[in-house]
Amino acid sequence: MTVDEIKETYNMSDIVARYGFQPNRRGFISCPFHPGDRQASLKIHERDFYCHACGIGGDIFIFVEQMEDISFKEAFQVLGGTYEKPTFASRLTVYKSQKRREMLRKEQERLRGKKRLNCMLISIYRAYMERTEPFSDVWCDSYNALQYQLYVQAELNEIEARW
Numbered sequence: 001m002t003v004d005e006i007k008e009t010y011n012m013s014d015i016v017a018r019y020g021f022q023p024n025r026r027g028f029i030s031c032p033f034h035p036g037d038r039q040a041s042l043k044i045h046e047r048d049f050y051c052h053a054c055g056i057g058g059d060i061f062i063f064v065e066q067m068e069d070i071s072f073k074e075a076f077q078v079l080g081g082t083y084e085k086p087t088f089a090s091r092l093t094v095y096k097s098q099k100r101r102e103m104l105r106k107e108q109e110r111l112r113g114k115k116r117l118n119c120m121l122i123s124i125y126r127a128y129m130e131r132t133e134p135f136s137d138v139w140c141d142s143y144n145a146l147q148y149q150l151y152v153q154a155e156l157n158e159i160e161a162r163w
């Protein structure tokens with residue numbers, strides 16, 4: 001069980017019952033953490049406890065820790081806690097995310113390649129336009145090609161901005 005599952009499974013009175021305590025009608029037990037508590041000062045709530053005399057309080061894990069004088073980890077195990085080994089499914093997720101990162105990296109590389117080519121084409125078409133008679137056939141073809149490449153560049157920039 002995980003910490004949350006243990007908390008779901010046991011409430012405070014289940015835990016104190018393990019140690020032989022029976023809360024009175026008002027939900028108090030004699031505090032085992034300070035001597036001579038005839039008044040029953042330790043209040044048992046649903047999920048936690050609090051001693052109105054000595055001030056100790058906490059959840060079920062703290063109660064077990066204090067009763068047995070053990071660490072949280074030990075109390076967790078006493079209450080049926082288990083550390084789960086990573087399952088095949090979670091390893092698969094890790095593998096997938098590695099693969100995804102790899103795919104993304106390749107995609108970015110391809111995009112950079114496209115951008116380089118596109119910049120080259122833009123400068124070639126600009127050079128054509130500078131060297132040819134405005135509105136001649138070659139000039140017009142270069143103009144159209146340039147407009148297309150500028151459009152592609154804007155698209156590529158937008159894709160890059162999304163990453």
Ligand SMILES: [Zn+2]
Pocket residue numbers: 031032033034037041042051052053054055056
């Ligand atoms: Zn106390």
